Amino acid sequence: MKSGLLGALGGLGGGTAATLGTKFVSGGLRHSVQGKKCLNVATSKRWNAVSQRTRRAQNIPSSNDLHHWAIPRNDWGKHVSNSIKNHPFNLNSIPKPIHHSIHSKFNFYKRLGAGVPKSFQAGSATGDVFGGASGE
Numbered sequence: 842m843k844s845g846l847l848g849a850l851g852g853l854g855g856g857t858a859a860t861l862g863t864k865f866v867s868g869g870l871r872h873s874v875q876g877k878k879c880l881n882v883a884t885s886k887r888w889n890a891v892s893q894r895t896r897r898a899q900n901i902p903s904s905n906d907l908h909h910w911a912i913p914r915n916d917w918g919k920h921v922s923n924s925i926k927n928h929p930f931n932l933n934s935i936p937k938p939i940h941h942s943i944h945s946k947f948n949f950y951k952r953l954g955a956g957v958p959k960s961f962q963a964g965s966a967t968g969d970v971f972g973g974a975s976g977e
Contacts, residue, residue, distance in 0.1 A: 886923035888914065895929050906940040907932040910956045933958045 846873060860872040885891070892907050901907065902921065912918045912926040925931070935943075943952050 864920040880901065886927055887933050888923070888927055891923075891929075892932075895932055899929070899934070901934045904937060906937050907935045908935050908943065909939050 896905060909918065909931055911922050911927060911931050914926060918926050939955055943955050947955060
C-alpha cells in the first residue's frame, strides 16, 4: 500500500512544484494567526493544538475536517514525527461527509482521489482514475 501511494504521489508531474510555490505564497501552509512557524520548537505539534491553530489561520469552516492526505495520522503514520505529519502541507480541508466516506466507504483508489488536494491531481490523471471527489 505504501509503494502504491508513493507511486501515485510521484507521478503527479510538473504541477506539484507549482502547487507548492502557490501554497507558500498564498498562505496555504499558514500555521497560525500570529505567524508562528510550524517547525518552531516552542509550538506544540500535537494534533489538537495544530488543528486549532491551522483552522484559525486558514479560516477553515466548521463544516470541514482536516484530512492527513499524504502521511496518515495513524497506520504507518504513527512512526512519523508529529512535526511532519501534522504540518499544514499534509492537511487538506474537505467537507465532513467526504472525510467520513474516505475512512469508511471508499475503496483505496477513490480514497486517494478524495483526500488529495485538487491542485495535486491536476499534474496527472489522478482526478480521473481516483474519482476526484476532493473538497477543495
